[in-house]
Amino acid sequence: GAVVSQHPSRVICKSGTSVKIECRSLDFQATTMFWYRQFPKQSLMLMATSNEGSKATYEQGVEKDKFLINHASLTLSTLTVTSAHPEDSSFYICSASAGHMGEQFFGPGTRLTVL
Amino acid sequence: AQSVTQLDSQVPVFEEAPVELRCNYSSSVSVYLFWYVQYPNQGLQLLLKYLSGSTLVESINGFEAEFNKSQTSFHLRKPSVHISDTAEYFCAVSSSGGSYIPTFGRGTSLIVHP
Numbered sequence: 001g002a003v004v005s006q007h008p009s010r011v012i013c014k015s016g017t018s019v020k021i022e023c024r025s026l027d028f029q030a031t032t033m034f035w036y037r038q039f040p041k042q043s044l045m046l047m048a049t050s051n052e053g054s055k056a057t058y059e060q061g062v063e064k065d066k067f068l069i070n071h072a073s074l075t076l077s078t079l080t081v082t083s084a085h086p087e088d089s090s091f092y093i094c095s096a097s098a099g100h101m102g103e104q105f106f107g108p109g110t111r112l113t114v115l
Numbered sequence: 116a117q118s119v120t121q122l123d124s125q126v127p128v129f130e131e132a133p134v135e136l137r138c139n140y141s142s143s144v145s146v147y148l149f150w151y152v153q154y155p156n157q158g159l160q161l162l163l164k165y166l167s168g169s170t171l172v173e174s175i176n177g178f179e180a181e182f183n184k185s186q187t188s189f190h191l192r193k194p195s196v197h198i199s200d201t202a203e204y205f206c207a208v209s210s211s212g213g214s215y216i217p218t219f220g221r222g223t224s225l226i227v228h229p
Contacts, residue, residue: 006158034216043205043221044159093158101147101166102209102217106158 002028004096006107013084014115021079021110023094029074030096034104035067038091050077084114117142119208121220129228130198136191136223138180138206148189149207149217150180159205165189176200201227 003026013019023033032051036044048069050056056069066088068080077096081088091111095104120139128134140146147166151159163174170182180191189206203224209217 004158041224044219046216049216091156095159097215102207102215103147103149103161103164103166104159104217106151106160108158109156111156 002026002096002098002105004030004094004105004107006094006110008110009108010111010113012113012115015085016083019081019084019112021081021092021094021112023077023079023096023107025075025096025105028096028098028105030077030098031074032097033071033077034095034097035069035077035079036093036095038093038109044093047079081112084112086114088112089114117146117208117210117218119206119218119220121206121223123223124221125224125226127226127228128196131195133194134192134196134200134225136204136206136225138189138191138220140187140189140206140208142208142210144210146208146210147215148180148182149209150174150178150189150191151205151207151219153203153205153222155202162191162204196225196227198227198229200225 005024007022035047047062048056048058050071058064071077093109095106122137149164150162152162153159163172165182173179178193206220207217209215
């Protein structure tokens with residue numbers, strides 16, 4: 001099946017710094033990429049949807065200036081957590097879709113810890 | 116609008132016993148249904164999907180799910196579970212009414228005991 005990678009898998013940073021997470025579709029072109037946040041023992045919370053070459057669509061309550069999303073190509077999307085704070089610590093998961101009725105291919109996730 | 120309900124947050128079961136993880140959805144248009152599995156500290160993996168055709172769909176590792184339109188359900192079943200099936204399972208629904216962006220259930224933790 002389709003493969004999506006995420007980098008880094010784990011990151012620890014100091015409060016106030018910015019962190020960039022990359023999401024790549026390795027063997028297909030993704031028309032749409034999604035960014036999720038997952039709290040322990042909970043479901044995925046959709047943060048934003050991005051299409052290549054256009055601005056991301058953020059879900060209600062997600063600060064677009066804090067979570068910057070760039071979808072520069074059909075195989076790469078990045079999420080930058082700006083001025084990270086401890087409450088931003090979470091598991092961030094990206095996924096990519098090739099338009100097949102909502103089927104998504106997920107990356108392995110990035111564990112962000114902000115000290 | 117579409118929504119997904121996974122009634123059980125946790126399902127404990129003994130190894131080699133059968134299991135059913137329940138999923139109900141609501142949508143006003145035709146739906147596409149998915150089950151994903153998540154192992155600890157990993158992303159989600161597609162287990163099986165219903166897009167059209169046969170209402171009974173199967174995965175390569177023995178799971179199956181049946182699309183029941185009248186009951187708006189897509190329950191996941193396995194006749195005999197293994198320890199390695201211990202994981203979090205998410206049901207998801209997408210539809211043309213939601214621009215094919217899936218909505219996920221809250222997840223069901225399957226715990227297989229020896």
